Amino acid sequence: MAIERTFSIIKPDATRRNLTGAINAVIEKAGLRIVAQKRVQWGPAQAEAFYGVHKERPFFKDLVSFMMSGPIVVQVLEGENAVAKYREVMGATNPANAAPGTIRKEFAESIEANSVHGSDSVDNAKIEIGQNFAGFEIVG
Ligand code: CMP
Numbered sequence: 001m002a003i004e005r006t007f008s009i010i011k012p013d014a015t016r017r018n019l020t021g022a023i024n025a026v027i028e029k030a031g032l033r034i035v036a037q038k039r040v041q042w043g044p045a046q047a048e049a050f051y052g053v054h055k056e057r058p059f060f061k062d063l064v065s066f067m068m069s070g071p072i073v074v075q076v077l078e079g080e081n082a083v084a085k086y087r088e089v090m091g092a093t094n095p096a097n098a099a100p101g102t103i104r105k106e107f108a109e110s111i112e113a114n115s116v117h118g119s120d121s122v123d124n125a126k127i128e129i130g131q132n133f134a135g136f137e138i139v140g
Contacts, residue, residue, distance in 0.1 A: 004082040005035070005138075006119045007128035012070035013113035015039070020073050023116060026103050027077060030089045036076035036129075036138040042068050050131060059112065066112055074132045078140055083125055086118040 008027070010020050024034060042050070047064040054060050077086055091102025095114055098105035108114040119125035129138070 001080045005078050006082045006086045006125045008075040009117040010073040014115040015071045032077040032079040035078045035140045036133050039073050041071050
């Protein structure tokens with residue numbers, strides 16, 4: 001298996017409830033390494049650009065305003081099969097369908113306030129990492 005990098009967001013519902021450390025404990029326990037990390041608050045430019053692929057979806061406007069509603073923690077995770085592994089650790093997008101022990105089952109409030117984001121492919125991980133980090137900010 002290849003060593004990969006994936007992009008992760010700890011969303012405003014989780015930072016608001018002081019869950020950054022609890023979520024990162026699950027991530028690290030799964031064998032993923034946090035090789036870049038910063039706490040930021042997005043404005044419309046960042047949120048709309050990041051979720052541009054969902055522009056036509058009915059939930060787009062609410063999603064963008066939710067993602068600007070408080071601080072988020074953006075991270076790069078590294079490890080074997082990191083993209084698929086992190087998606088497994090996060091659980092299903094809708095916490096109602098997430099498996100026990102996953103981040104979303106344990107922590108998420110709703111399909112929108114679902115605590116975390118993770119890239120869905122290696123190609124998208126590269127794009128999302130590039131949107132959020134300069135090369136010198138990633139230290140493996
Ligand atoms: P995320 O993995 O960040 O990617 C898109 C986000 O849209 C998703 O997580 C959810 O938080 C949010 N979302 C809100 N409503 C829906 C919905 N009905 N279906 C899918 N995603 C939704």
